[in-house]
Every structure is written in structure tokens, then in C-alpha cells.
Amino acid sequence: MLADLFDNIPLMIIATGALVGVAASLLGTFLVLRKNSMLSDAISHSIVFGIVIVWLLTGQQSGPVQIVGAALTGLLTVFLTELLVNTRKVKNDAAIGLVFPVLFSIGVLLINLYARDVHIDQHAVLLGEIGFVWLDTLQIGPYRVPQSLLSLGAMTLVNFTFVALFYKELKLATFDEGLARALGFAPVALFYALLGLTSATAVAAFDSVGAVLFIAFIIVPPSAAYLLTDRLWKMILYGSLISVASSILGYFLASAWNVSIGGMMATMTGVFLLLAFLFGPRYGLIAQELRRYSQRQDNEGRALAVHLYNHEHEPREREANVVGALRNHLRWSEEKARRVLVRSLDQNLLTRDGDTLRLTPRGRAVAREIVEPWYQESLEA
Amino acid sequence: MDALLALFQDYTVQNVALGAALLGISSGVLGSFAVLRQQSLLGDTLSHAALPGVCLGFIVAGTRQLGSILLGALLTGALAALLMLLLTRRSRLKTDAGLGITLSVFFAVGIVLLTYIQGTNNASQGGLDSFLFGQAAAILRSDLYVMGGITLFALALVAAFWKEFKLVTFDPAFAGSLGLPVTVLEVLLTVMTALAVVIGLQMVGVVLMAAMIIAPAVAARQWSNRLEGMVILAAAIGAAGGVFGGVLSATGRGLPTGPLIVLSISAIVLVSLLVAPGRGLLWEAAQRWRNGRRLRSQQVLTALYEVSQRHQDPAYKTEQGMVNAYYGVGTGATLAQLQQRGLVRSMPHMPEEGVHWELTPSGRTEAERILKNLNPQES
Numbered sequence: 001m002l003a004d005l006f007d008n009i010p011l012m013i014i015a016t017g018a019l020v021g022v023a024a025s026l027l028g029t030f031l032v033l034r035k036n037s038m039l040s041d042a043i044s045h046s047i048v049f050g051i052v053i054v055w056l057l058t059g060q061q062s063g064p065v066q067i068v069g070a071a072l073t074g075l076l077t078v079f080l081t082e083l084l085v086n087t088r089k090v091k092n093d094a095a096i097g098l099v100f101p102v103l104f105s106i107g108v109l110l111i112n113l114y115a116r117d118v119h120i121d122q123h124a125v126l127l128g129e130i131g132f133v134w135l136d137t138l139q140i141g142p143y144r145v146p147q148s149l150l151s152l153g154a155m156t157l158v159n160f161t162f163v164a165l166f167y168k169e170l171k172l173a174t175f176d177e178g179l180a181r182a183l184g185f186a187p188v189a190l191f192y193a194l195l196g197l198t199s200a201t202a203v204a205a206f207d208s209v210g211a212v213l214f215i216a217f218i219i220v221p222p223s224a225a226y227l228l229t230d231r232l233w234k235m236i237l238y239g240s241l242i243s244v245a246s247s248i249l250g251y252f253l254a255s256a257w258n259v260s261i262g263g264m265m266a267t268m269t270g271v272f273l274l275l276a277f278l279f280g281p282r283y284g285l286i287a288q289e290l291r292r293y294s295q296r297q298d299n300e301g302r303a304l305a306v307h308l309y310n311h312e313h314e315p316r317e318r319e320a321n322v323v324g325a326l327r328n329h330l331r332w333s334e335e336k337a338r339r340v341l342v343r344s345l346d347q348n349l350l351t352r353d354g355d356t357l358r359l360t361p362r363g364r365a366v367a368r369e370i371v372e373p374w375y376q377e378s379l380e381a
Numbered sequence: 382m383d384a385l386l387a388l389f390q391d392y393t394v395q396n397v398a399l400g401a402a403l404l405g406i407s408s409g410v411l412g413s414f415a416v417l418r419q420q421s422l423l424g425d426t427l428s429h430a431a432l433p434g435v436c437l438g439f440i441v442a443g444t445r446q447l448g449s450i451l452l453g454a455l456l457t458g459a460l461a462a463l464l465m466l467l468l469t470r471r472s473r474l475k476t477d478a479g480l481g482i483t484l485s486v487f488f489a490v491g492i493v494l495l496t497y498i499q500g501t502n503n504a505s506q507g508g509l510d511s512f513l514f515g516q517a518a519a520i521l522r523s524d525l526y527v528m529g530g531i532t533l534f535a536l537a538l539v540a541a542f543w544k545e546f547k548l549v550t551f552d553p554a555f556a557g558s559l560g561l562p563v564t565v566l567e568v569l570l571t572v573m574t575a576l577a578v579v580i581g582l583q584m585v586g587v588v589l590m591a592a593m594i595i596a597p598a599v600a601a602r603q604w605s606n607r608l609e610g611m612v613i614l615a616a617a618i619g620a621a622g623g624v625f626g627g628v629l630s631a632t633g634r635g636l637p638t639g640p641l642i643v644l645s646i647s648a649i650v651l652v653s654l655l656v657a658p659g660r661g662l663l664w665e666a667a668q669r670w671r672n673g674r675r676l677r678s679q680q681v682l683t684a685l686y687e688v689s690q691r692h693q694d695p696a697y698k699t700e701q702g703m704v705n706a707y708y709g710v711g712t713g714a715t716l717a718q719l720q721q722r723g724l725v726r727s728m729p730h731m732p733e734e735g736v737h738w739e740l741t742p743s744g745r746t747e748a749e750r751i752l753k754n755l756n757p758q759e760s
Contacts (some may be wrong), residue, residue, distance in 0.1 A: 009578055010566075032477075034476050035475045035476075035477050035478075036426075036477065036478040036480055037475075037478045037480070037481040037482075038477045040420055040481065040482075041422075041425065041481055041484065042562065045588070056666040084654075087654065087662060088749045089599075089602075089603065089654060089660055090599055090654075091416075091419050091421070093419055093420070093421040093422045094416050094419075094421040094595050094598075094599055096421075096422060097421045097425055097591050097592065097594075097595040098592070098595055098596060098647065099421055099423070101589050101591060101592030101596075101647070101749075102592075102641050102643065102644065102647045104588070104589065104640075104641045105589060105592075105639070105640030105641075105644050105647075106640070106644070107409070107640070108514060108637055108639075108640045109637070109640045109644070112636050112637060113636075146738075170407055212429070212485065212488050212588065213485065213489055213492065215481060215484065215485035215490070216485035216488075216489050219478060219481040219482055219485060220481075220482050220485060220486060223474055223478045223481075223482055226474065226478075227472055227473070227474070254493075257497065258496075258497075259493045259494075259496040259497045260492045260493055260495070262492070263489045263490070263491075263492030263493040263495075263496065264488075264493055265489075266485060266486065266488075266489030266492075267486065267489045267490050267493055269486070269489075270482070270485075270486030270489065270490070273482060277468065277471075277472055283473055284473055285472070285474055309559065320634060337633075342415065359392075359498060375394070
């Protein structure tokens with residue numbers, strides 16, 4: 001039965017995509033929170049250099065040597081970038097944009113010079129070949145398991161162990177680096193470990209989704225999750241779920257339209273981000289607009305209450321605190337005045353006494369809270 | 382020389398050289414503003430985001446027609462920049478995440494569209510791949526007119542709004558207080574970065590175009606402290622690196638153009654970072670070394686002067702061993718150098734051992750001048 005599972009090509013492809021996403025989300029969460037997202041852009045481009053060099057030296061296209069080589073390349077990228085920044089001649093963003101194109105260019109040139117007939121060609125670099133993961137399998141006992149699935153599974157496990165073991169330290173280093181350093185948690189070492197794992201994951205994912213699409217898997221799901229929650233573990237969880245959902249949807253849409261599977265999966269992460277951006281419960285655009293709208297309504301009610309309170313017990317109360325006066329005093333249109341009035345009556349802020357508007361105790365409390373902030377009587381009273 | 386001449390008479394090579402020069406000029410000029418405004422990585426996002434536009438332009442035109450392809454690239458690039466702004470202004474996402482998201486998702490959409498076009502088996506799709514890594518040899522004469530037109534347009538814009546762009550780049554708050562439409566100008570600068578990206582797409586490709594925006598400007602910044610100089614130099618460096626890499630790729634074994642151009646320009650960046658007068662790292666190191674040497678020689682000279690003053694003997698001969706012991710380091714080299722400048726002379730002083738030094742008259746004047754500069758209030 002398990003053998004059937006491993007022979008099920010669509011399932012293998014989806015599982016590969018999902019593992020890329022989960023492994024990437026585990027790390028991407030911290031990169032996004034640390035405002036270092038663009039380092040993943042630099043790393044995923046420059047590992048092409050590491051992959052080609054390791055391939056030229058050892059002849060291995062994947063496997064542990066490649067993963068270690070890539071981790072080193074990733075660290076080299078970050079190291080060179082910091083070196084440039086430390087000269088103080090180049091700003092951080094420009095330094096990132098100077099280093100990775102050079103490494104990427106050397107990688108692409110070497111591929112063209114020495115590796116024309118091998119399967120790491122230019123296209124594989126950019127697109128990956130997730131549709132062909134089942135071609136490259138490894139016999140484990142009675143099962144033929146796709147190699148990408150194995151290496152990605154291993155990376156997911158390693159990343160998960162890393163995050164689980166250092167969860168507290170990562171959390172502290174992400175949100176309060178100064179405190180982490182003061183307490184002796186070595187945030188810099190932790191950060192480099194994170195980037196090393198990012199590079200290793202990028203190389204494990206390289207065969208399936210290529211260098212550039214990997215950026216989508218590492219940044220977009222955690223960013224979408226960031227729009228949905230304030231808790232770190234939930235952010236990791238939501239990011240992983242979004243990756244899995246993107247893999248499933250991406251596979252079926254790509255099959256239906258006969259387009260790049262990896263590209264479609266990455267596009268779906270973007271769709272989920274857009275959904276979170278629009279419909280997120282607290283930080284979504286629509287939730288923001290609704291909140292702003294209800295705040296505006298509340299403010300209108302408050303303005304009315306304050307106005308009535310100011311003129312309460314004045315000789316001219318009968319002139320100021322009538323429906324018709326709102327137009328002059330608050331510069332409200334007739335329609336708006338009626339709307340606010342109806343709402344305030346509903347909310348039991350005021351009552352109508354003929355033409356005159358009178359505050360209820362509740363309405364008076366609302367007004368006094370604004371006009372006399374020192375007034376401490378609670379609203380519930 | 383003849384071979385070189387023949388090379389430049391080749392039709393393809395002419396096209397490539399012209400195209401590369403246009404690319405270098407436009408990305409150098411417009412990149413200067415992007416780098417100074419610390420928006421280097423926006424260029425990266427814009428260039429990756431151009432891919433879906435390239436594909437859409439192809440789908441709409443039905444053929445590899447450069448005009449519609451570049452228009453598509455400009456549109457999706459601008460859309461990406463707009464979305465990036467929306468994401469960062471209206472949500473809690475930061476700039477880096479906004480850049481990364483738009484870059485990767487737009488690129489993914491581009492890949493989807495690219496494979497869609499490949500699936501339709503359109504016979505003229507062949508040239509489309511070249512937009513990934515650039516293919517100089519695929520450039521046609523008609524493409525050059527399009528590129529040249531866009532370059533001229535962009536340069537004219539820069540010339541027309543030079544003062545405004547300069548102010549917005551260096552001090553947007555002051556520009557705003559003068560009543561300049563800062564947001565409009567910033568949007569204009571961003572759109573122009575997208576224009577530079579679009580011009581280079583065919584030569585360098587979407588993946589490496591970011592380097593074309595950043596590298597010439599960084600190199601030029603090393604050599605000039607004025608915006609005028611920087612912009613002109615960036616254009617020259619971009620054009621030189623572009624032509625070198627482009628011609629190399631067009632004549633070589635079909636090597637991808639983008640990486641060659643990027644590596645040529647990056648080599649210029651490296652040299653500039655090292656040796657540029659004033660800001661180069663080697664130059665700074667040499668300056669530090671010269672300063673150190675001057676300071677040492679001044680110290681030794683004034684020490685000799687003080688010793689002779691104490692002994693109330695202008696011709697007092699100080700033993701070199703004593704000066705060495707005083708400073709804890711060998712002063713032989715410094716003294717030899719002072720001797721070369723005619724400020725001290727070595728004197729035999731029998732029967733004692735070791736070299737002795739005495740100040741020459743000009744050495745005394747120099748030492749007095751140094752001490753006077755050190756303590757101006759005492760004189």
C-alpha cells in the first residue's frame with residue numbers, strides 16, 4: 001500500500017512542493033520578522049554558484065555534499081555583503097545587489113562552459129523540474145522513493161529540530177536582539193545558523209523549484225501568516241498550512257492549464273497573501289476599513305454628546321440642543337445629522353423631548369469622559 | 382588591430398555594441414538616482430516583475446515584437462512597484478518583505494505565462510527565452526530604434542527635471558517644504574528605474590538586470606562627489622562594461638550576455654572600490670600610511686629639537702639609540718628620511734659608539750614651525 005503511495009506521481013509532486021514550503025516557512029518566518037527577507041533573494045540566487053562549483057569538484061549534483069556546499073555559499077554571500085557594508089562605501093541594499101549577481105553570473109557562465117549536456121542547465125536553474133521528481137528515485141527497502149522527497153524531508157526535519165530546540169532563543173533574538181546579546185544567547189551565531197539552513201534548504205529545493213521560485217516559498221507564506229496572527233508559533237503553523245494548500249492547488253491548476261507546476265505553486269502563495277491582505281481578520285484591508293468606519297461612527301456620536309453637554313442647562317439650551325441647530329453648530333448636513341441622531345437614540349445616548357435633545361446619563365458620561373478627562377465615574381455606573 | 386576593426390564592421394557586433402551602449406547609459410544614469418535614494422533592491426524587484434509583462438506583450442502581439450513586449454514589461458514593473466507600496470503602506474509588512482513578495486510572485490506568474498506560451502507551440506516564441514539571461518546576438522536593428530527611443534525619452538526627462546530630482550534625492554523633506562510635489566517626483570523616478578530595466582531586458586535578462594542598475598552607480602560614486610559627475614561617469618562605466626561584455630558574448634561561443642556584462646561591470650566596481658582617489662580602500666590605506674609617516678617624522682624632529690633646547694646647544698648631537706629607546710621603536714628609517722629632506726644630518730661623535738644626529742638650520746625652523754602649530758597659544 002505504501003508502495004502505491006510512492007508510485008502515485010501527483011501525490012509525490014504535491015508532497016515535494018509541500019515539503020519545500022514547510023521547510024522554507026520554518027525559516028522564512030524568522031527572516032521576515034527580522035526584516036531580512038531580501039537576504040533569501042541573495043542566497044537563493046548565489047547558491048547557483050555553489051552548486052556548480054561542488055559539481056565541478058565532486059561530480060555530485062545533489063546529496064549531502066551539495067547541501068553543505070550550498071550552506072557555505074550562502075554564508076559566503078552574507079559575509080561578502082557585510083564586508084562591503086563595513087567598508088562604509090556601499091549601503092546595505094546596494095551591497096546585497098552587488099554580491100549575488102556576481103556569484104550568480106559566475107555560476108551561469110560555468111554551467112554554459114562546462115555543463116551544457118548535464119541536466120543542470122539554465123532553465124533548471126530558474127524553473128526547477130518539480131514535474132520530474134519521480135524520475136530520480138532511490139530504492140529504500142521495497143519502496144522507490146523520489147530523491148528530492150528524501151532530501152527535502154531531511155531538511156524539513158533538520159529545520160524543525162533547529163526551530164524547536166532554539167525556539168526561545170530565536171524568539172528573543174528576533175524581537176529583542178540587544179537583550180539576547182546581553183543575556184549571552186549569541187544572536188549573531190544564531191542568525192548565521194539560520195542563514196546556513198536557509199541556503200541548505202534552497203539547495204534541497206533547487207531541483208524541484210529552482211532558485212528564484214524558492215524565494216516565493218520562503219517569504220510569501222510567512223508574510224501572509226504575519227497578516228493573520230500575532231503569535232510566533234501560529235505564524236509558523238499558518239505559513240506551513242498556506243504552503244501545503246498552495247502546493248495542492250498549484251499542482252491541479254498547473255495540470256489543468258498545462259503550465260509550470262512550480263510556477264503555479266509559487267503563484268498560489270501570492271494568491272493566499274493577497275487574500276490575507278484583503279480579508280485578514282485584524283490586519284486585513286477590509287477589517288481596517290471597517291474598523292475605521294465604526295470609529296468614525298463612534299466619533300460622530302461622541303461629538304453630538306459633547307455638543308449637547310456643552311449647552312446643557314444654558315439659557316440658550318432650547319436653541320442649541322435641537323435637531324435643526326446641528327446644521328449650524330456641528331456643520332453637519334441634514335442627512336448626516338439624522339443618521340447620527342438615529343444611531344445615538346439607538347445607543348441610548350440621548351432622548352427626544354419634543355424638539356429638544358436631552359442626554360441620558362450614559363450619554364452624559366460619554367461626553368464628560370472627553371470634556372473632563374479627570375471625571376472618573378465609570379460608564380457602566 | 383585589423384581583426385578588431387573587422388570585428389566592429391560585423392553587422393551583429395555593431396548591433397550588440399550599440400545596444401549595450403544604450404543599456405549602459407540609461408541604467409547608469411537612472412541607477413544613480415536609485416542607488417542614492419537607497420532603492421537599489423527596487424531595481425531587482427522591477428526587473429523580476431518584468432517577466433510576466435514580457436510574456437503578456439508577446440501574447441497580445443502574437444509575435445516577438447519588441448515594442449509591445451517592452452510596454453508589457455513596463456506595465457507589470459510599475460504594477461509591482463505599486464503593489465509593493467500598497468503592501469507596505471496598508472499592512473504591517475516591511476519594505477524588505479514587500480520587495481521579496483512582489484519579486485517572487487510576479488516572477489512565478491511570469492514563469493507560468495512562459496510555459497503557457499511554450500504550450501501553445503507558437504513558432505516565433507524562440508526569442509522569448511533570451512529575456513531570462515539576455516541574448517545580445519538576438520538583437521535586431523529595429524530593436525535598437527525602440528531602445529534608443531526609450532533611452533532618449535528617459536534622458537530628456539532627467540535633463541528636464543534635473544534640479545527637482547536632485548533635491549528629492551538628497552533632501553526630500555526640504556523639497557517638500559519648497560512646495561515641490563515630492564510624491565509625484567518619487568513616482569516618476571521609480572517609473573524611470575522601470576524604464577531602465579526595460580531597456581536592458583533583452584541584453585541582460587530579467588534575473589541580472591538589478592546589477593545593471595546598481596553596479597555602474599556604485600562604481601561612479603567612488604570617483605565623484607558631485608551628482609553631475611556621478612551620473613556621467615555611471616553612464617560611461619555602464620556603456621563600457623556593457624559593450625565589452627556584449628561583444629564578448631556575441632563573438633564567443635554563444636555565452637549568455639547578461640552574466641558577461643554583469644561580471645565586466647562588477648570588475649570595474651571592484652577596481653573603483655579599491656583605488657578610486659579619496660574613497661578607494663587602497664587609497665585610504667595609503668593615505669593612512671602617509672599620515673602615519675608624517676606624524677612619526679614630526680615627532681622625531683621635534684624630539685631632537687627639544688633635546689637640543691634642553692642642552693642649550695643648537696648643535697647638540699643626539700644619539701640614535703636614545704631616540705629609539707624613547708619611542709620604543711626603530712627610528713632609523715624616519716631619521717634617514719629626515720636626512721633626505723635636509724632637516725637633520727648624522728655626525729660622527731667619537732669616542733662614543735653609535736650614530737648621532739644633529740638638526741640642520743632648516744630642521745630647526747621646521748621643528749619650531751611644527752611646535753608653534755601644535756601650541757599656537759604659547760607663542
